[in-house]
Amino acid sequence: MSVPLPTVPARPAPNGAPEGAGQPTEYRQTRFRRPPGGTDLLLIRHGESAAARDDEPFPRVDGHADPELHPDGRVQAQAVAERLAGEELAAIYVTSLRRTAETAAPLAARLGLTPVVEPALAEVNPGEWAGGELRRRVAQAGPLALRVYAEERWDLIPGAEPASVFAERVRGALTRIAAAHRDAAVAVFVHQAVIGEALAQASGSRPFAFVTADNGSISHLVVHDGGWAVRRFNDTAHLSPSIITRVKTGG
Numbered sequence: 001m002s003v004p005l006p007t008v009p010a011r012p013a014p015n016g017a018p019e020g021a022g023q024p025t026e027y028r029q030t031r032f033r034r035p036p037g038g039t040d041l042l043l044i045r046h047g048e049s050a051a052a053r054d055d056e057p058f059p060r061v062d063g064h065a066d067p068e069l070h071p072d073g074r075v076q077a078q079a080v081a082e083r084l085a086g087e088e089l090a091a092i093y094v095t096s097l098r099r100t101a102e103t104a105a106p107l108a109a110r111l112g113l114t115p116v117v118e119p120a121l122a123e124v125n126p127g128e129w130a131g132g133e134l135r136r137r138v139a140q141a142g143p144l145a146l147r148v149y150a151e152e153r154w155d156l157i158p159g160a161e162p163a164s165v166f167a168e169r170v171r172g173a174l175t176r177i178a179a180a181h182r183d184a185a186v187a188v189f190v191h192q193a194v195i196g197e198a199l200a201q202a203s204g205s206r207p208f209a210f211v212t213a214d215n216g217s218i219s220h221l222v223v224h225d226g227g228w229a230v231r232r233f234n235d236t237a238h239l240s241p242s243i244i245t246r247v248k249t250g251g
Contacts, residue, residue, distance in 0.1 A: 032231070038224030039178035040185035040231075042087075043195050044080055046099040047073025048215040052132030061096055064122050065131050069102045076216030076239060078247045081106035083218070083238035089113065090184035093177060095122045100189040103216070107187065115189075120173035123191035124166050127159025152208035154193065163207070170197045178223035195219050202228035214239070 034040060050067040052058065058065040069077065084107055092108050094100040096119040104115050126134045134157070137145040148156050155163050177186060196211035202221055203209070213219060213234050220232035245251075 032229075034183075034222055035224040035226065037182045038222050039181050039183075041174060041178065041221045041223060042084070042089075042185065042187045043198060043219040043221060044103065044187060044189045045192055045195055045213045045215055045217050045219075046097075046103040046189055047076035047080075049073060049099045052135045054136065057131035057133075060131060062119070062122070063125050063130060064097055065134075066097050067099060067132075069099055073099070073103065073215060075244060075247050077103040078106050079238045079243055080216055080218070081110050082243075082247065084187060085110045087187075088185060089187050090181045091116060091177075091186045093118050093121070093186060093188040095119065095190060095194075097122055097191070100191070104187070104189040118173050118177065118188075120169045121188065121190050121194055124154045124193040124197075125161040126154060126157050127161070129157050129160070149208065152206055166193075167197060167201065170194055171201060174198055174221070174223060198228075199230055199233060202230050 046069070048070045050058075050070050052067075058067045060066055080103065089111060092104050092111070092113045092115045094104045094115045094117055096117055101115060101117075107113075108115050129137060134145075138149075144156065148154065153163060154160050154166065174188075177188065192213050193211060195213045196208060198221060199205070199210035199219060200207055210219075210233060214236050216236070216239050218232065218235040218238075220230070220235070222229040222231055
């Protein structure tokens with residue numbers, strides 16, 4: 001992906017010489033500016049979800065596991081709301097899975113925005129490992145789980161979503177959202193693999209290079225006509241122990 005060039009003009013050196021008198025020109029370092037027509041996408045991973053249990057698989061929505069937030073995840077959602085309450089956001093998006101809607105709810109209430117559901121940003125579908133099985137297999141370091149991460153391919157899992165299909169739906173959904181909110185910023189509450197896929201596409205990295213986003217973290221992608229640019233990954237400044245304690249106690 002191409003990276004937008006800065007548009008700040010060079011400045012004549014302040015040496016007292018009259019304009020046009022051959023004085024040297026300075027080229028200052030500049031801060032990144034969102035290109036005209038571009039969109040800031042704040043990709044927020046949902047808060048921690050409920051623990052998986054061998055005796056109680058998660059309910060499913062369109063084949064995807066759909067756990068609610070863990071109590072700690074609800075605290076993380078409040079911390080996200082505090083962090084972003086001062087942002088000028090044009091919209092809030094969530095997926096069809098309730099953990100994203102529950103994470104977005106505190107921020108939506110503060111800003112008076114109704115979240116828009118974008119089903120195409122649901123988590124990658126792990127096929128036979130849905131319903132909490134993926135989490136169990138990874139925790140137990142099973143041979144196929146280790147291979148999935150070594151080869152960086154979700155579709156090694158039986159019945160899982162093909163990599164090309166997942167990549168296309170993530171790119172298509174984020175492109176649509178950006179086109180609907182040019183020259184603006186939006187918050188998009190999504191999932192770990194979705195963030196990983198979006199940033200891998202933007203940066204041209206290995207498939208799983210960014211599949212490490214923490215619950216409640218904020219990543220930042222700028223989408224514009226010239227390409228995508230990564231601005232932030234896994235920002236968790238609002239999830240420090242002192243802030244989480246304050247949120248829990250209402251202090």
